[in-house]
Amino acid sequence: MEHHTIATTRLTDAQRIDWLQLIRSDNVGPRTFRSLVNHFGSARAALERLPELARRGGAARIGRICTAAEAEREIAASRRIGVSLVAPGEDGYPPRLATIDDAPPLLALRGAPEPAMRPMIGVVGSRNASGAGLKFAQTLAHDLGEAGFVVASGLARGIDAAAHRAALATGTLAVLAGGHDRIYPPEHEDLLAAILDAGGNAISEMPLGHVPRARDFPRRNRLISGVALGVVIVEAAHRSGSLITARFANEQGREVFAVPGSPLDPRAAGTNALIKQGASLVTEAADIIHAVAPIMERPLELPAGEPDEPGTFDREPEADQRARIVGLLGPSPLGLDDLIRMAEVPPAVVRMVLLELELAGRLERHGGGMVSLV
Amino acid sequence: MEHHTIATTRLTDAQRIDWLQLIRSDNVGPRTFRSLVNHFGSARAALERLPELARRGGAARIGRICTAAEAEREIAASRRIGVSLVAPGEDGYPPRLATIDDAPPLLALRGAPEPAMRPMIGVVGSRNASGAGLKFAQTLAHDLGEAGFVVASGLARGIDAAAHRAALATGTLAVLAGGHDRIYPPEHEDLLAAILDAGGNAISEMPLGHVPRARDFPRRNRLISGVALGVVIVEAAHRSGSLITARFANEQGREVFAVPGSPLDPRAAGTNALIKQGASLVTEAADIIHAVAPIMERPLELPAGEPDEPGTFDREPEADQRARIVGLLGPSPLGLDDLIRMAEVPPAVVRMVLLELELAGRLERHGGGMVSLV
Numbered sequence: 001m002e003h004h005t006i007a008t009t010r011l012t013d014a015q016r017i018d019w020l021q022l023i024r025s026d027n028v029g030p031r032t033f034r035s036l037v038n039h040f041g042s043a044r045a046a047l048e049r050l051p052e053l054a055r056r057g058g059a060a061r062i063g064r065i066c067t068a069a070e071a072e073r074e075i076a077a078s079r080r081i082g083v084s085l086v087a088p089g090e091d092g093y094p095p096r097l098a099t100i101d102d103a104p105p106l107l108a109l110r111g112a113p114e115p116a117m118r119p120m121i122g123v124v125g126s127r128n129a130s131g132a133g134l135k136f137a138q139t140l141a142h143d144l145g146e147a148g149f150v151v152a153s154g155l156a157r158g159i160d161a162a163a164h165r166a167a168l169a170t171g172t173l174a175v176l177a178g179g180h181d182r183i184y185p186p187e188h189e190d191l192l193a194a195i196l197d198a199g200g201n202a203i204s205e206m207p208l209g210h211v212p213r214a215r216d217f218p219r220r221n222r223l224i225s226g227v228a229l230g231v232v233i234v235e236a237a238h239r240s241g242s243l244i245t246a247r248f249a250n251e252q253g254r255e256v257f258a259v260p261g262s263p264l265d266p267r268a269a270g271t272n273a274l275i276k277q278g279a280s281l282v283t284e285a286a287d288i289i290h291a292v293a294p295i296m297e298r299p300l301e302l303p304a305g306e307p308d309e310p311g312t313f314d315r316e317p318e319a320d321q322r323a324r325i326v327g328l329l330g331p332s333p334l335g336l337d338d339l340i341r342m343a344e345v346p347p348a349v350v351r352m353v354l355l356e357l358e359l360a361g362r363l364e365r366h367g368g369g370m371v372s373l374v
Numbered sequence: 375m376e377h378h379t380i381a382t383t384r385l386t387d388a389q390r391i392d393w394l395q396l397i398r399s400d401n402v403g404p405r406t407f408r409s410l411v412n413h414f415g416s417a418r419a420a421l422e423r424l425p426e427l428a429r430r431g432g433a434a435r436i437g438r439i440c441t442a443a444e445a446e447r448e449i450a451a452s453r454r455i456g457v458s459l460v461a462p463g464e465d466g467y468p469p470r471l472a473t474i475d476d477a478p479p480l481l482a483l484r485g486a487p488e489p490a491m492r493p494m495i496g497v498v499g500s501r502n503a504s505g506a507g508l509k510f511a512q513t514l515a516h517d518l519g520e521a522g523f524v525v526a527s528g529l530a531r532g533i534d535a536a537a538h539r540a541a542l543a544t545g546t547l548a549v550l551a552g553g554h555d556r557i558y559p560p561e562h563e564d565l566l567a568a569i570l571d572a573g574g575n576a577i578s579e580m581p582l583g584h585v586p587r588a589r590d591f592p593r594r595n596r597l598i599s600g601v602a603l604g605v606v607i608v609e610a611a612h613r614s615g616s617l618i619t620a621r622f623a624n625e626q627g628r629e630v631f632a633v634p635g636s637p638l639d640p641r642a643a644g645t646n647a648l649i650k651q652g653a654s655l656v657t658e659a660a661d662i663i664h665a666v667a668p669i670m671e672r673p674l675e676l677p678a679g680e681p682d683e684p685g686t687f688d689r690e691p692e693a694d695q696r697a698r699i700v701g702l703l704g705p706s707p708l709g710l711d712d713l714i715r716m717a718e719v720p721p722a723v724v725r726m727v728l729l730e731l732e733l734a735g736r737l738e739r740h741g742g743g744m745v746s747l748v
Contacts, residue, residue, distance in 0.1 A: 260634030263657035275655045283637035
């Protein structure tokens with residue numbers, strides 16, 4: 001099966017604390033984290049600049065910065081329940097996940113690192129699945145496992161649970177929306193225990209103690225597609241959460257597979273619609289295995305950083321530049337490229353202003369390089 | 375809706391008798407008919423040459439040639455039951471059917487000519503359909519009819535009958551495998567009567583009295599796709615006859631639509647496989663209406679004739695040329711272009727030898743210009 005040739009990096013203990021501090025600080029998401037490190041050279045340097053940047057961005061109140069002591073406590077508490085915090089390129093960080101542009105800088109991994117490095121297929125679907133849907137998910141997950149793939153899913157009721165269970169013996173990955181000590185739904189703590197006992201994994205980008213809220217589930221779904229070569233949607237009504245996973249998969253360049261159903265069955269409305277939109281129709285595991293084989297041959301492409309001209313790091317944007325950029329932004333998402341063109345200021349300055357706004361809690365980042373004011 | 379701009383031709387009574395004689399003669403199918411008329415300029419001229427050509431092709435026994443009296447009797451008997459024999463370009467000959475390369479030179483049409491000129495969609499599927507399949511076929515045929523399309527189908531049990539019935543009020547076309555006086559299945563004579571009473575049509579390329587045999591059904595299926603802009607397969611198991619209609623539709627450049635179903639439902643195995651192969655997934659009539667709209671804007675393209683150098687009509691192929699061509703042929707289908715290249719004789723001579731062999735009952739023509747020895 002797949003052999004990755006990525007250079008394996010390894011953070012020092014001090015770096016890991018810096019990274020965790022930065023990603024756990026207010027208004028810092030994975031994209032901001034990357035921008036900050038690109039601009040300032042290291043998480044430590046970025047941390048020192050956070051208050052100033054947020055102030056320049058017009059923060060009403062400067063967000064909380066995670067302290068070194070808090071980061072150390074999270075690392076220690078994680079270790080006690082068998083969870084390690086791994087960075088892209090480190091052992092246990094699913095290699096494909098590192099290729100998405102909002103990859104978590106640190107991923108909380110439970111279980112041995114080896115299975116998390118294997119090729120994965122996401123299998124997701126309705127919580128209130130039909131008997132046929134559950135049976136199909138089982139067969140599919142079993143056959144994918146036999147073919148050497150780890151089955152990634154969301155530990156939800158219905159299709160997700162059926163897929164995890166059928167892949168226990170061959171390896172399965174539960175992708176959590178909350179912290180490792182806040183399993184949802186609670187009745188699947190047993191299933192999670194079975195997954196770990198069998199040598200599988202669970203991952204989360206959230207801190208311990210984080211109770212998953214509604215908005216964390218779509219955010220989590222990008223990780224299910226992110227770790228995988230492709231995602232199979234087994235049963236999904238219109239507007240089902242599984243369709244969000246399919247949308248992420250598309251944006252991430254992952255294969256999207258969908259299981260068809262009768263047009264008279266509302267539980268197939270979402271999957272049939274996906275096939276109309278170009279998803280591959282799946283009736284058996286071989287359809288998936290055949291489709292992803294050529295993708296596994298290609299080397300992984302890590303996202304390029306944002307190269308900045310040396311010396312622009314510390315130059316504060318001029319007030320009129322900042323005003324022009326803020327004036328162009330509004331509640332509707334605007335492309336970064338368009339913004340740079342319209343603002344007529346150097347790209348590095350635009351990115352710096354966006355960082356300031358983001359750290360001030362005034363900017364929202366969307367997929368595909370789109371930004372809007374909050 | 376669609377407006378055809380084909381020049382409307384009209385055969386003389388004498389020509390119609392000639393044409394009927396030629397197409398009703400042994401070993402003359404639609405393709406041979408066209409080759410003969412292209413080579414000899416008219417059906418009359420071709421009829422005079424048939425015995426000689428068959429002899430040159432090595433016929434063990436010269437096939438029967440339909441007499442003028444027989445042709446006249448068929449025309450008169452057809453007229454008595456409201457059936458007219460129409461040629462491509464004549465009123466009542468479905469315009470799109472004229473564009474396939476094995477279009478019947480004369481089509482026996484029952485019912486008024488007008489509906490046969492309207493845009494059509496083929497709706498076909500299993501005889502032993504599920505309740506859901508029957509219901510879906512009804513809804514689809516009804517909605518296609520409301521949108522102005524004639525629903526073409528094969529008068530079979532199951533999906534075909536459901537589609538015809540749901541489109542009675544808006545217009546439906548029954549495509550028969552046997553003669554107009556040999557309805558199959560017999561219990562659908564009532565359905566056919568209802569179709570005609572409602573102003574719909576039935577067509578057949580077979581003579582009166584022809585009892586449909588197994589091999590006539592696939593042959594008939596090419597007419598269902600041939601008359602239509604596209605064909606919808608509603609339910610089909612593996613190896614279902616409806617898949618033959620889909621294959622013809624593909625070869626004829628028609629749109630192929632398929633209705634999905636659960637991978638666990640064997641009645642959806644054929645349609646799911648079609649979608650994997652590129653057919654459009656259909657869950658509602660709008661999918662079809664939307665897909666065929668741009669096709670209806672384009673002018674119809676009639677198949678080009680086979681241009682021959684003047685003077686080659688009457689030149690008999692030399693014995694060694696004929697021997698070389700026969701030597702290259704075998705039971706496996708061979709492309710006409712390959713045969714011409716390998717034989718190293720002029721294309722017109724190859725076509726003449728093939729005509730001779732065909733009229734001698736020694737040649738079989740397949741789709742895509744392939745030929746084989748019988």
